[in-house]
Amino acid sequence: MATQGPIPEIVDPMIDPRTGxxxxxxxxxxxxxxxxxxxxxxxxxxxxxxxxxxxxxxxTIATGxxxxxxxxxxxxxxxxxxxxxxxxxxxxxxxxWWIGIGHAGTLISAxxxxxxxxxxxxxxxxxxxxxxFAVVCAGMFPLLHIGRPWLGYWLLPYPNTMNVWPQxxxxxxxxxxxxxxxxxxxxxxxxxxxxPDFGTLRDRAKLPLAKYVYGxxxxxxxxxxxxxxxxxxxxxxxxGLSTPLVLSVHTTISFDFAVAAMAGWHTTIFPPYxxxxxxxxxxxxxLTLAIPIRKFYHLEDLVTLRHLDNMAKVMxxxxxxxxxxxGMEVFMSWYSASHWExxxxxxxxxxxxxxxxxxxxxxxxxxxxxxxxxxxxxxxxGYLFFLSFVVNIGMWFERFVIVVTTLYRDYxxxxxxxxxxxxxxxxxxxxxxxxxxxxxxxxxRLAPMIPMSEIRMMLPQxxxxxxxxxxxxxxxxxx
Amino acid sequence: xxxxxxxxxxxxxxxxxxxxxxATEMAHRAGYRRMECYTPxxxxxxxxxxxxxxxxxxxxxxxxxLAGLTTGFLLEMWVNVWGYPLNIRAMPLFSWPAxxxxxxxxxxxxxxxxxxxGMIAQNGLPQLYHPLFNAPNFASxxxxxxxxxxxxxxxxxxxxxxxxxxLEQFSPVSVVEVDH
Numbered sequence: 001m002a003t004q005g006p007i008p009e010i011v012d013p014m015i016d017p018r019t020g021x022x023x024x025x026x027x028x029x030x031x032x033x034x035x036x037x038x039x040x041x042x043x044x045x046x047x048x049x050x051x052x053x054x055x056x057x058x059x060t061i062a063t064g065x066x067x068x069x070x071x072x073x074x075x076x077x078x079x080x081x082x083x084x085x086x087x088x089x090x091x092x093x094x095x096x097w098w099i100g101i102g103h104a105g106t107l108i109s110a111x112x113x114x115x116x117x118x119x120x121x122x123x124x125x126x127x128x129x130x131x132x133f134a135v136v137c138a139g140m141f142p143l144l145h146i147g148r149p150w151l152g153y154w155l156l157p158y159p160n161t162m163n164v165w166p167q168x169x170x171x172x173x174x175x176x177x178x179x180x181x182x183x184x185x186x187x188x189x190x191x192x193x194x195x196p197d198f199g200t201l202r203d204r205a206k207l208p209l210a211k212y213v214y215g216x217x218x219x220x221x222x223x224x225x226x227x228x229x230x231x232x233x234x235x236x237x238x239x240g241l242s243t244p245l246v247l248s249v250h251t252t253i254s255f256d257f258a259v260a261a262m263a264g265w266h267t268t269i270f271p272p273y274x275x276x277x278x279x280x281x282x283x284x285x286x287l288t289l290a291i292p293i294r295k296f297y298h299l300e301d302l303v304t305l306r307h308l309d310n311m312a313k314v315m316x317x318x319x320x321x322x323x324x325x326x327g328m329e330v331f332m333s334w335y336s337a338s339h340w341e342x343x344x345x346x347x348x349x350x351x352x353x354x355x356x357x358x359x360x361x362x363x364x365x366x367x368x369x370x371x372x373x374x375x376x377x378x379x380x381x382g383y384l385f386f387l388s389f390v391v392n393i394g395m396w397f398e399r400f401v402i403v404v405t406t407l408y409r410d411y412x413x414x415x416x417x418x419x420x421x422x423x424x425x426x427x428x429x430x431x432x433x434x435x436x437x438x439x440x441x442x443x444x445r446l447a448p449m450i451p452m453s454e455i456r457m458m459l460p461q462x463x464x465x466x467x468x469x470x471x472x473x474x475x476x477x478x479x
Numbered sequence: 480x481x482x483x484x485x486x487x488x489x490x491x492x493x494x495x496x497x498x499x500x501x502a503t504e505m506a507h508r509a510g511y512r513r514m515e516c517y518t519p520x521x522x523x524x525x526x527x528x529x530x531x532x533x534x535x536x537x538x539x540x541x542x543x544x545l546a547g548l549t550t551g552f553l554l555e556m557w558v559n560v561w562g563y564p565l566n567i568r569a570m571p572l573f574s575w576p577a578x579x580x581x582x583x584x585x586x587x588x589x590x591x592x593x594x595x596x597g598m599i600a601q602n603g604l605p606q607l608y609h610p611l612f613n614a615p616n617f618a619s620x621x622x623x624x625x626x627x628x629x630x631x632x633x634x635x636x637x638x639x640x641x642x643x644x645x646l647e648q649f650s651p652v653s654v655v656e657v658d659h
Contacts (some may be wrong), residue, residue, distance in 0.1 A: 031519060031624035074575075157554060165563035168555045169570060169577040177584040185591040191593050200519075200622040219605035222612070223621045227602040228521035228529050233536040234598035241591045245584075252580055456520040456624075464524040465497045 006258035014304055022306035022379070024119045025458055029301065034455045038197075038448055039204050041297050047445065050296065055441045061434025068428035069144065077147050086408045086419035091145035093399040094429050096253055097281070098138035098436075099179065100274075100395065102186070103246050104282020105131030106264045110242035113235070117419060119310055121454040122302045126293065126444070127286050128190045133439040134285070135183045137432040144428075170257040178252040185245055189238045195221050196231070197448040257402065263344035263399070264406040267332065273325030280318040280364075283311050287388035289440065291381055293449065304449055305379045312378040315368065315391065316419045322398075323365050340411060348405040352418065356401050365395030486521060487610035487659050488514075488631035488640050491651040492620060499626035502649040503528035509645065513634035517611070517627040519620075529631035536598050544586045545592025558641050614657045629657070 016023050023091040025034075072079060082089040105127040143149045155176045157166050166173045184308050199221035202214040221227070254274035257265040287308065294303040333345035348357050367390050378384070409416045443449070456462070493499045495519065503516055503525055516525040526532070555578040557564070564572050599605070611617050611629065621627055628651075630642050639656065646654050 020653045035519075035623045157558060163563065167556040167565055167567065168559050168581060169567050169574055173586075174580040178580040181584040181588040184588060188591055188595045192598070196520075196622070203618040203622045207510060215607060216605075219599065220607040220609060221604070221622070222609055223517045223519060224602075225516040225518060225522065225525045225529060227604075228518065229523075229526045229531060230534045230536050230598050230601055232521050233534045234594050235592045237537060238591055241587050241594070245587045245591075248580070248583060248587075255580075453520045462520070462522075464500050464522065466501070478591075 022304050022309060024122070024304060024306050025454045025455070026301035026304065027247050029459060031456050031459065031461065034302070034459070035200060035204075035452050036298075037302070038450045038452050038455070041444070042201060042446065042448055043205055043210065045207075048296075051441060051445060053104045054379075055438060058434045058437035058441060062431055063434070064427045064431025065140075065435050066431075068424050068431055069140075069423060072144060072428075073149070077145065079422060081419060081421040081425050083417060083419075085410050085415055085417050086404060088403050088407060089419055090425040090429055091141040092256075093403050094432065095138050095141035095145075096274075096399045096403075097396050098134045098141075098432065099182075099253065100250065100278030100399075101285045101392075102131040102134035102138065102164060102182075102282065103250060103275070103278035105129070105134075105285050106182075106186060106242050106246040106280050107282065108286070109193070110239040110246065113239040114243060117310075118458055119307055122299075122450050123286065123307055124353055124454075125190075125193065125310075125451045126289060126440075126449050128186065129192065129440065129443045129447075129449075130282075130285060130289060132183070132190060133436050133443075135179070135186060135440065137436050139179060139183065140432070142179075144381055171252065171259045175256060178249045182245060182249045185238070185242060189242060192231075192234065192238065193451060194447060195219060196223065196453045197451060199223065200452055201448065222243050233396050239274065239436060247275055250278045260405050261341040262410065263327070263338070264333075264348065264402070267329070269325055269328050269332075273322065276318045276321035276325065277395060277398060280315055280322055281392055283315045283318070284388040284391035287311055287384050288317075288392065291385045291388070293444065295381075297444075297449075299450070302455060305381075308381065308384055309375070309378045312372055312387075316372040318366070319364065319369050319372070319391070323369060326361070326365065342404060344409075347409050348401060351405065351409065353401075353408070354407055356397055357405070360394055360397040360401055363390045364398060365394075368394075483590050484659055486632045486639060487613075487657045488629045488637075489639070490611065490614050490617065490629045490655050490657050491629055491646040491649070492653045492655075493626040493628070493649075493651050496626055498649060499628055500524045500528050500649070502628050502651070505649065506628065506645070510636050511630050511634055511642075512633040513637075515629050515631070517617070517621040517629065519622055519624060519626075522626070525626075535601060536594060537624060539597030539601075540594040543597070544590035546593075547586040547589025548582055550589065551585035552578065554585075555581060573591070593638065595611055610657050610659045614655050616653055616655065619658075625652070 014022050016025060072287050080089060080091070082091070105124075108120050108127040109124045109131075113124075143152045146152065146155075154164075155166065155173070166176075168174075195218055198214045198218035202211055202218050205211045205214055251274065253272040254270035258267060258270040260266065290303055290307070290311075294300055332347055333341040336342075348354070368387055371383075371387070405420045491502060493502065499516060500522065503514070506514055507528060507530065514529070516522065516529065518525060556573065556575075559574070559578075560572045570577070611627075613623075616625070617627065619625075620655065628646070630637060630646065632639075636642075643654055643656070
């Protein structure tokens with residue numbers, strides 16, 4: 001992921017003079033300095049006021065979830081805007097949107113690890129955390145959408161007195177397996193990644209309670225070489241397992257649509273187009289989180305412009321796949337010569353909800369895919385922050401367009417209706433933003449946001465020269 | 480079982496991975512076998528010097544994956560063919576292509592869990608107490624920026640004075656005796 005291009009004239013210490021690229025880590029760091037920097041965020045006794053304020057605000061917004069869910073449990077899904085024919089509304093849109101956001105975390109932690117993209121090391125931990133919190137928000141929606149969430153365990157295959165079992169030919173049953181496996185493996189991968197860092201926190205903590213808690217969380221990690229080798233082997237295997245997993249999860253979600261015989265859903269392009277869209281929105285969310293975090297905690301040395309540039313490039317690539325998907329949908333609605341497909345596309349573009357389609361084109365295609373080609377804009381932090389919101393809005397509208405415009409005008413004009421979300425839909429959706437932010441802020445305060453052991457591995461001091469102490473003089477001079 | 484009293488081993492502290500790897504290699508050549516390196520990040524060269532190559536973690540992953548696949552297949556087949564047969568769109572009861580996704584997910588689930596827990600179990604974790612935590616300089620260094628080599632007392636070649644002398648020739652930052 002190297003940006004080739006003319007070397008800027010201004011001498012920037014962050015730019016490697018040999019390649020003209022931004023460095024992945026600022027020069028001059030040692031094992032100790034990176035450890036102090038990252039562990040210091042967690043172990044400081046002074047909780048920043050901005051953090052407290054942010055948590056308060058996020059918790060206030062998150063109460064929307066509590067209120068909306070309480071009312072839903074009391075009254076039933078009738079308080080939502082879902083009706084016939086638009087039986088899938090915000091719940092499914094938000095479910096797909098949130099889980100798609102999570103996918104970038106797994107892509108960064110697993111796929112980029114397998115591709116030996118070491119720049120990912122400094123962003124992978126909080127991207128994984130983002131995945132887990134996004135899955136928490138996502139998982140809530142289908143569970144509530146089933147109407148009686150306290151009977152959610154009926155979705156699982158277990159022996160029961162009714163002698164009823166799940167129907168394994170249904171994509172909705174596949175979803176249960178895909179999403180629960182995804183949540184479990186993401187949590188396990190995230191925790192395994194943090195074990196050595198919890199060891200560091202245990203050893204650096206001053207507070208007895210912190211020492212105690214991090215000591216237990218670290219499982220007594222002591223950095224033994226034999227442990228490290230098994231640990232590395234397990235990390236690689238988990239990455240190898242997560243890679244097909246992340247692709248399968250959004251594929252399965254796209255099957256929820258593609259297996260149904262509805263115009264606009266019944267297409268073979270859905271799996272790749274959904275996965276690319278998921279990664280697109282996920283990287284946008286990583287930028288939304290990474291940009292304020294690196295500024296607030298002064299992590300510009302570790303999350304450099306190189307990271308932002310690379311993430312913007314991934315967005316450019318996945319965004320282009322999504323654009324191809326949109327193009328193919330339009331083409332196939334004409335080329336299939338299916339009356340229903342053609343009408344669906346016409347209705348999607350120019351029907352009563354056509355505005356949603358054009359917002360989607362504007363925010364997912366027109367703004368990002370024209371500007372991300374410019375290197376100047378890719379390393380412009382303010383612009384990327386703005387763009388990350390644009391793409392997140394765009395990807396939400398993509399799901400809105402897919403779910404709503406197909407359903408509200410189906411085969412029989414006599415059954416046409418419309419879809420209008422209610423205040424409870426909005427309250428629950430906005431509440432999940434608060435919940436997500438709350439969880440993320442707690443994570444940033446209590447756990448190492450950047451994997452310390454992996455950052456240490458990226459420093460030039462790790463080079464081992466044969467000959468021990470004598471060679472070390474040479475090494476020190478070379479540094 | 481190692482003795483629970485007396486000396487656990489002698490711990491040498493180094494500033495750089497090169498010195499650690501060199502000392503470990505020399506200790507291996509001198510005939511020491513019961514020894515271990517402790518580093519703040521994985522140092523593969525140290526594992527080479529310890530002659531530690533093979534782990535059983537990949538085997539656990541494979542076995543877990545096969546168990547998951549079998550579980551998924553048997554579960555779905557039993558449920559849809561015998562336990563609760565339903566006629567869906569006149570598909571055959573044993574419609575195996577439709578079973579692939581839950582099988583696939585269970586394969587990954589079982590493989591992932593057995594890899595993670597297998598790794599932890601093989602490492603003997605959780606082990607909240609270890610004699611090395613008694614060493615005054617271990618906790619502040621091993622997980623931050625120092626590199627340690629411990630020659631353990633249950634090695635047949637271990638003799639407190641001679642082993643200490645052996646380690647001191649590699650000019651470590653410190654050499655300390657660690658008690659149980």
